[in-house]
Amino acid sequence: MKLRSFKAYQLLLLLLLLVSCSKDKLVLIDKGHTDYTIVLDEKASEEEKKAAAVLQDYLQKITSVKVPVKLGTEGVKSIYLKTLDGDNEEIGIRSEDQDLVIYGGSDKALMDAVYVFLEQYLGCDWYTPDVASIPEMENVVLDKNLNYVYRPEIEVRTVHSRLFYENHTFADEHKVTKKSFPFYVPEARVHTFHKFIPEEQFYKEYPEYFALRNGKRLPTQLCLTNPEVLRIVIDSVASLFEKHPEATVASVSQNDNQQHCECDTCKAIDEEEGSHAGTMIRFVNKVAERFPDKTISTLAYQYTRKPSKTRPDENVLVTLCSIECDRSGSIENKCEAFAEDLKGWGKLTDKIRIWDYTTQFTNFLAPFPNIHTLQPNIKLFRDNNVKWVFEQHSNNPSELFELRSYVTAKLLWNPDLNLDSLMTVFTDGYYQEAGTYIKQYVDTIHKGIQDDKDFFLFLYGDPSQAFSSYLNPEKLKQYTSIFDAAEAAVKHKPQVQERVKAARLGVDYAVLEACRKGISEDYSLTNKTEAGVNQAVVALLDKFKSTCEQWNITMMNEMGFTVNEYCDAYRKAIEVAKQPNIAKGKKVVLNTKPKKYADEDPQTLTDGALGGNNFYANWLGFEGNDLDAVVDLEGLKEISTVSSAFLQVTNHIVFYPSKVTYYVSNDGVEFKKIGSIQNPMPLNKESKINDIQYFKLDFDPVSARYVKIIAENLKEAPYWHHAAGLPSWIFIDEIIIN
Template sequence: MKVINHTNYICSFFILLFFHSCQDKDITLINNKEVNCEIVFLGEASKHNYQSAEILQKYLQKIADVKIELTDESSQNKIKHKIYVGNVLDEDLLEHDVQIKTEDKNIIIAGGSDNALRNAVYEFLERYLNCKWYAPDVESIPNSKSIVLPLNIDYKYNPEIKTRTVHSKLFYNNHSFADKHKVTYEAFPFYVPQGRVHTFHRFIPEEQFYKSNPEYFALRGNKRLPTQLCLTNKKVLEIVKDSVQSLFNRYPESKVISVSSNDNTQYCECDNCKRIDEEEESHAGTMIRFVNDVAKQFPDKTISTLAYQYTRKPCKTKPLKNVLITLCSIECDRSAPITEKCTDFADDIKGWSELTDNIRIWDYTTQFTNFLAPFPNLHTLQPNVQFFRDHNTKWVFEQHSHNPSELFELRSYIMAKLLWNPDDNLHEIITEFTNGYYEEAGVYITEYVDMIHEQIKNHPDFFLFLYGDPSQAFNAYLNPELLKQYIVLFDKAEIAVANKPEVLTRVKEARLGVDYAVLEACRKQISDDFVLDQNSRSHIANFVSTCKAANITLMNEMGYSVDDYGKAYLKTVEVALKPNKASGKSVTLLTKPKKYANENPQALTDGALGGANFYSNWLGFEGNHLEAIIDLENPQDISTISTAFLQVTNHIVFFPEQVAYYGSIDGENYTKLGEVINKYPLNKKSKINDIQYFDLSTETSQFRYIKVKADNLKKAPYWHHAAGLPSWIFADEIIID
């Protein structure tokens, strides 16, 4: 473990305290390595309570380099001061209470439960002895020969958010680090392992029931599809109850199970379901009535369900007391607090809080399509957590990226701090972390964080989306001039710690967000300073190398790996450097695009190349084919044609079934040059996120016009979560030579 010593500061601190102790206003626990105290645990202490006493002993030894004796009440020595670990005064403490107080020149550290006592020990170490834990292997521990504390300590705290989860590997893989920040070890504590979220398909699998009992599933139009369940079908209710009972029997120690919709909005539209939803004035109506029926059978357990997308709006029926409403903020704009830019969600929280005090918030704090992209939302985290706290929320799950993402350690640190105390000072949290974790480089990283957040505030119309892309910000907080300023700040940060290899590594990891934005800016060739050229190969190599050294393996939640990104980027560089007779040439569309790339056909020949996200310069066609004609302006020898297509299966973006190429001299009479069949037909195991080049080589012939026709699947297949909805194809640069 890397320990950062701030000896001068701490010595000054303790000298000052020691001066006051001479006036008998303080407790001197250790004086010049002479121990004047012992740690006392209660005689009936549980294993967990004893471990809390050991934690205190361990860190006091780290501070003063002496070991304080650990003893139980019955074995106390006649030592001047005691540090009691446990509720020695037998006060009436609530389950989550932490208490730190001085009495008769002794210190009492207590908690209303085993977990609360451990929290109290870490709170004591941090609040009164200035211990800091920045990452699992980086902590700041004072170094002093003396430990002196004031006599008037009287601190008591009960966190308003009782269950605090930050979806970060830093906590899940390092339980002691999670303990220090008072957050859970997993995303779904207390839940049945196989019943955490989106469970309808688990209770009634399509593979087992759809063909024999289509009536169990949602009616969409005039057809039953296995997207959701029919919640007014009595047999469905019985099967779900039996499944829930079976899972609780298998995991009797679990307290919670989710009975919740699949991850799509294809709810049942049968007459019975529709009637209930109309009565309830919300699609949550059928859900809450159904979940209440399940919950009645398990009064000693908690049945969790989702207020998510189509079920987010509160209904009229009150959830039973053992029903946990998990309210999800997935649609919200992250450029400002929820109360400012996601007022419909804010209204829904208020509505649910009037129906129940059993609310769990599922919030989102990173860009899931681009884990490493700059995502300036830190200024929104505190007002959002405060708003959740103020509306009956006792359980908050902050869905960070789980895997490393932009400023991963800082984000994890901030979220844990705010969940423990929503009213803590955000600026001080950030500065404390950057100065501690990045040391001399911290001032520059803080300046970067401040600058990029100020810049997004200068663009009040910008929608900062969880499923967005850095390319959307190249006219805003990632414009060319700002990117150059960010580069300068990180250059200074690296120079500041150049002689500290471990800290330099942390700075390079923090820089990955800017490096990624620069790579994508070059892909889109946003200015003369950001282009794809021969140097691009070394830039992507450095990026991939830094990621590997930091054990960063994923670019997004769809499983798109850093290796995939590196290889695809090299392919992009290769494509960009190829001669292209279509470059900048006029494109005429015979079919209509939708929404993306400004629906501009010139996206196909503009030299700006698409990345792994459909926001990144891809031209999209929903439910229809792509048919485009490129005018080369005069007849030219043609031997190869290539078009790139994107696949993001969870967003209904599939590769075309095939792509056909045609040539013409006059623009009226076309000769078919050939077709390229999709090498990777869609199936349940298809790669979620991918790019495929549909390349055709043909005998050299002269043509002025080239037609490209890509065949869309038209609709998602029945087994897909978007069954029946129109599918997309996304095309990018057409390369002709």
Template structure:
């Protein structure tokens, strides 16, 4: 009996001890606790007060400074001076709760971490949150600390840039280049030494390419160039004394200097990064209290032998990589370059890419690669990671922004749980269908081991892969079910419609190529008369309306707008139903096409119409004119000829300078029918992404053969690809 009594007493003592270690922040709608803070943490204290009130209905008092020890309190403040600035700590002690950080920014991060970790608060998108409701709040004893291994976390998304509260909740930066001089963030050579100012009098300041100096890049061994750049950097820092970082970096091309001195240094260094690092080190020496950033990008990605100076920040870019699998698996060269730079410096900023820049709204199944890529960066000591999303809305925009931010803060989260957390929280009852879509499209891509998922690709590349017609139908069915699940919730339904934009866009582009009877621009009646496919017209209408209702304005990084896409597609529908005597006619090319559309001239008469990307059904000619002959099969009376051409100026695709149409009855003697000069000659201000029809009307004449000659526009000296051949891209020829 005595043993039992002692046992009971021991148990009671243990329970009492455990109870004493618990904090009863709120009990039955009341609290004795106050929130104390230092002046610099006032906003963080208000955030904590606000959310504790949302949870419990109780507003805790805010008090700046210390209180007497008898008052129970939540203490916000700094850790000891030796603590890393990113360190956060959440602990109970002597009946109080301490939320601490190694800096005031870390204190803010600790507040949000506390709310999420211990209350399961969720912030899915700006203004979209899930907050639990509790009349009583009891906290067990805790002692949690965390130092994020990636200290500067940026997701290139306007959801964060335009909504700083949401950025705070997800612990990412408000801008793409924090602490940088605003006008000198990347690709700065042309800003320091514009060709309009220096090139005519001093061509030696610029890159030697072959036997000619071109203003594509700077000559980094010219001492005058170094002094001019240093003067420019000094002026910018003087204008922006608050800035800590400035970029001295190559322009966005690979036309670097190959003069004898530059080439000798690059050969010694084993990489064109050799001249760059030596040059930037010399600039950095003049500004020891600032950081000079430069790029390890394209031709400078491979590390040289010379180490960057301590105040040089290397921005290593993964632009070339196949996004169908983790970088470590399908972009081993980049992984090796990362390791190589890590041996030279611990001052590395990663510039990674997570969207398809030629088609923001296209399905781009790379979400499963985000975590292993962040692991790669983290494991190689990259403390600053910039994930270049589209900034503007793109496919699954909210999901991508959320998942990427979460993984930058904690790369070791369970990815599937994270995906479930978002899809169920943001899309609610529709969540399981969207999760199934995400999983399925990624699995379909994984099944196609040979597919290269490129940042500058096009959905048309995937119509025999993860966007096959039967798969598009399956994906559409999932979104139909998702919409039905939230049909009575307009706000959630709108989120589902935005998530659906990718599949709608893919189906529109599939229809442009007429890949099935259902996915085609036109349908024929019993008499063979073509009319617009009503399903495609409805699809375009839904796509355009969803975009308009949600301020989604851009299709790609070249500035091609959703409105322009809609107008272009309507034009394509009208073109597709026009009578065309050239449809399915034999086409012979007299000059050699290259790479695109399988180099098959028959794409010019197949009824499929090219889109805004050069992958989408365009026949390309690099550095030469396009000359083709269309055989109508018999002599026909014709009076109109029309042909479409593409322009994507940043990819050296220009409208032809002129297009001439010829006619013949015997394929030997051709008569010139007419010439159309480009209505939009190339200038520095030319529209980056555009489609132009070269239309010719003439008095009726009879021909069997029609020749088209499209004159290539030479790459001008001021273009970033000066010295390289340009492209002519053409599509459907319509003759009537």
């Protein structure tokens, strides 16, 4: 009897403990059963109903229990979803006796609150639209004293990534916008002057509407002190708002160039204001005055980045752009002038939108070790009271695209998260057994650039600039080895291995470019085999293209240069490289002066290294002047063909020469013309932005020691170009003579 009484006592004690513990907990789901109901207001909006459906769906995915959703009917135990009055971004998760309350200060904030609940209390995470971590549980038990409140300090968060734009649920999961320009009039998002007053329509009859540059009116920018310009812009903005009544923001902003008006009136205002933003803000304030219930956005960008003295009006949104900054370090450490301008604008207005840049726009797939700068930069924006941040990633896939999209979105929501932990969570979750290697690669390449204190990591740079730095031959071999190990670690998981191959594209691209440039014996297009071609490069190019196709990666850069065009051009480079070339290694004398690029070294033209589609990559540049070069073949040679490659990047004022003429000589003094080639694709508004053209001349054999090449520069950009009046460039690379 005593033993049985003792056991009964133990059972009673256990039951008392369980009851006691349960009083301190909210047991939402217990082994396939729930007493809870998701409760909405009777007049719940569609967005509130959607938030309830999301919560219900995930609870069912996690526990296999479908919690009912009801309108206005309180259950015995309830999970209340509420949108509070006030239209703000605050969210909260709290317990009230046995009930759970999830709320937001707006419909959007309520959805954010639901996803925060799923993430922080149930352990969900979303790596890409197709890959997530959703736990399986029998029970959902929460602390009864919940009182979580959070208000994101950055209220409008945009990551310029198609992962979010094309997958709206994924955007909701990460609490970022589904569009690059939410709330904006679609036709008036940025760089709008040329849209309001098109050159084609107004320039010939009304040149006074446009910028005065060096005594000539050019349609680069508008003359902001011309009253007719103001009238037309106001009418245009009114028309756009009438067309899009749902929109609340229109951009009245400069075109994408620095050719602002220098007429006496504009100049006087800018001098008085101490900044070219002076004319801009005065003009935009006048436009904003006519639309008091709307927001007029403008740019503080390049020549207008320095703050004016005039305050922007209450309904003017200033978009401050960090395009010039060195991305090897944080803005505060590497771009102090921008940081100062941010603080200066902050003294004038609390309506600041940041346009930040996070990838290399000339080479989307190139290694771009700037991830360590994302957090300090976002903190800088947050600490200066910025409420709206647009992180311009590439939209199209770029290096470590999924990781960058994930980390940037997380930091915009909470800038104080631990960056290293975020990256580890992602790499372990998305790449699984290979995650430790991907993280090792990220850490290693970032250490490489941090060790090179003098390296300027530019948005419009090229991997060739880093071949003596974090992409030198030794480091490329190290990165390749890391990815080899990563692929091997998931060889039993083909789907995950494909993710690793996509992450590897940056290193593969760098290796391809290193071989094109011939940076070492191991990294070269050619070798001493009978075929003369490095077959490993051919195989790598095929793998690169195949992986891009697998992941629907089509663009190499913002100029519209496609992956297919890149691969075709690369194969052409291989064919060029394996050609015999009696000019290779021969001395070159320049009769005209190059500028800046390829170290201004004439031997660039015969060094055997081939330039890519960016002017940093082995191209010799001439600004506003012709190329006049002479190659010394070091003895009389019989020749019958001469070829030279030229680059075109129209948005950077790099155009093909209008004509290339070739000459020969025996003594280097008297030259005989052997022929000319007119540019078969003269520049026009529809010209391909980014391309390479070979100007090749075949002729009857002649004997010569010296070959002269004269390439005629257009001298300056045409009047319709955004750089009208500025000197144009020609870029030449390898000269091939046979």
